[in-house]
Amino acid sequence: MVMDHHPEHPDVTAEMWTRIDTILDEHSSVPGSLITALRLCQDTVGYLPPPLLDYIAEGMNLASSQVFGVATFYSLFSLKPKGRNIIKACTGTACYVKGIKEILNHIRNSYSISEGETMPDRRFTLEGVRCLGACGLAPVMVVNEDIHGNVDPKQVKGILEDYQ
């Protein structure tokens, strides 16, 4: 079912709406496919703005409350825009002992973001994550796909300046 009008949203382009309509069309009659549809819509836009969740609810013939409930329950989904670059700072035990707090402080001082926040210009999103399984490299910070181990807090800015 393609709905006749799309809500206005600055982050959702006409091409994205076309793709979203296709996704909803393919999934609306498939029971239990809400999570898949949400994931595909998030891949399309980058996150799930609330007007899009309402639109998805309508397209999937579900209550908005149900769609919001699922989207807010799973950490996989984000209702807020993410940055172009995602910094994952490991807050597991080994990284904690080796000084990840100091690294987080440097990021906060340099870019004015704390865990869970995104810069207003969307350059960086900072996320605290559990053990990344690379404790031998503690403290560990992952930027996009790049793993940075044994990070010296004094190097943090130098590392991050490569990511625009």
Ligand code: FES
């Ligand atoms: S605690 Fe950081 S990688 Fe294991």
